[in-house]
Amino acid sequence: MNLSEIILDADRLFIGDEIPRDYLNEKQTKAKNLHALAYPLTKGEVVDLMHYAKEKQLVVIPSGANSGLAHATEAHEGELLIDFSKMNRILDFDLDTLTLSVEPGITIGEVQKYVQERGFFYPPDPASKHSTIGGNVATNAGGMRAVKYGTTRDYVRQMEVVLISGEVLEVGSLAIKNSSGYNLKHLFIGSEGTLGLTTRIDLKIIPLPTVNQSVIAAFPSLPVACEAVISIMRDGLDITACEFFERDAIALSEKMLNTPFPSQKGQAYLLMTFDGSSQESVLAEIARLEATIKTHAPEEIVLLNEADTVTAWKLRDSILTAVVELSENEPLDLSVPTNKIATLFNYTKEVEAKSGLRFVSFGHAGDGNIHACVLRGDLSEAEWAVKRHEVLSELYQYVHDIGGLPSAEHGIGLTKKPYFDQVFDSSYRHYLKQIKLAFDPENRLNPGKLV
Structure with a gap:
């Protein structure tokens, strides 16, 4: 069986040197001599591609939008890449x-x-x-x-x-x-x-909820904002989203988009949304919110109109993009119990001061997910490799020690694998490998990632 008999359209199959260099650069792959790139349209084509890979003893790498942050679809040499972006119905x-x-x-x-x-x-x-x-x-x-x-x-x-x-x-x-x-x-x-x-x-x-209302609460510092989050969760507020970030993080988005954040007070923010079936029920929850966080002395609480809601969430969504424009960075995806958010944030500040590397932290406060970007700045490649590894080893160990996990939603991939191995014991990793071998005994499906 030939690949051209499986993928009949020329614009869905690229073999060897035919693979566009732009594609490889976009996909951040290190591969130089890939076997082929295929875009299937049907389950039948995927099945046939797997049979072809088995016959040729090829490694298979799946790919999609290339939006992952853990290098979980990276190829190296001689693999068959299966890109699912055209299977989109x-x-x-x-x-x-x-x-x-x-x-x-x-x-x-x-x-x-x-x-x-x-x-x-x-x-x-x-x-x-x-x-x-x-x-x-x-x-x-x-x-x-x-x-x-x-x-x-x-x-x-x-x-x-x-x-x-x-x-x-x-x-x-x-x-x-x-x-x-x-x-x-x-x-x-x-x-x-x-x-x-x-x-x-x-x-x-x-x-679909019929009513949505977003709210900003501004605080003098992020640890204070995180303590407010603990109170919000303890009081059982029916909150849909609860994001946190510091002024310097949102300032990066403001500069990139040339748009001011709807609150200019304070040094840290909670951007929250409540949704429900009626305006009355949503406003009742917001009244509970105001009473709950009052003891944490917010500098202001702002109920956003429709235009400011769009602005606030667009700025929040753009923080990582703004960080990427500022510097090469390592985007961390740390998960801890919600009562440890402030503890972890304070520790990142200690590591930042000790290492001399700049951190930009933000994330999902309501579920204990911190995105801490460690910036390379003007370090050389060699200096960055050494310093990054030292910092990551320390951070991942600390997260593990306080009951957290190395990834909340980005996955392990290649990027976090050394630290995954560092914090999980050998018995745990052994059984993960046994599961992998049960489904892929020859280790030909996206090997080297996760386990």
Whole structure:
């Protein structure tokens, strides 16, 4: 079997030197001599590609929108790249079960737009709206609404997965309850393309909230803002999103977009959203919010109008992009218990002062997810490699020691793998490897990532 017999369209198959250099640069791959790049359109083509890879004993690397931050789809030499970006159709919307069936290459932004136009809601909301649903599933992406609605894992009913052998496996069910043996669906979610390639995903959809209200609370410092978050969670407020960032972080977005943040007071902010079925219920929660955080002496609380809401969230979404424009950086994706947010933030300040590297921190305060970007600045490549490793080793160990995890939603990939191995014991890693070998005994599917 030849690749040209599997992928019939010339614009969907590139072999060897035919692979566009621009593609390789965009995908941040280190590969110099890839076997081929294929864009399948159907499950059948994916199955045939897997059979071809088995016959030729090729390593297979899946790819999508290239929005990942852990180098989980990086290729090196001689691999077959399967890019799912053209498998991007909506297959069905079943109103009886509120299930949306999609292909893996459709973006989160397209899914959200499609269901909202029909009065429904897909809650997971990662900042990168051009990321694909397949990639979201591969990393169990969360985003800003996870504090109320959960992560991608909570909205996948069932999936169709092609294994490295070419076998097709259905995991999950449209049935709500499942106590029928091991739940393989949850094994594939977050597996970063190391166990199988997803070709269809059936997503849970819910009714669209009719009222949304965003609020900014400004504080004198981020530790004070984090203490306010603990009070918010302790009091059980029905909060949809709760983002935190410092003035210097949002100032980067302000400069890049030439747009002021709706609050100019304080040195740290909580940007929050409440949603519900009525204006009265949402305003009642905001009144509870004001009473809860009053003891933390906010410098101001601002209920945002529609225009300022768009501005505030656009600025928040742009922080990472602004950091990237400022300097090469290492984007951390730390997850800790919500009562440890302030503890971890204070520790990052200690590491920042000791290391001499600049940190820009922000994230999802409501679910304990800190994005701390460590900036390279003007360090040489060699200096940056040494200093970065020292800082990351220290930070990941500290996160582990206070009950946290190395990744909340970006995955492990190649970037975090040394630190994943550092903080998890050998028994835990042994059983992860056994799972990998059960599905991919020859280690040909996205090898070297995660395990």
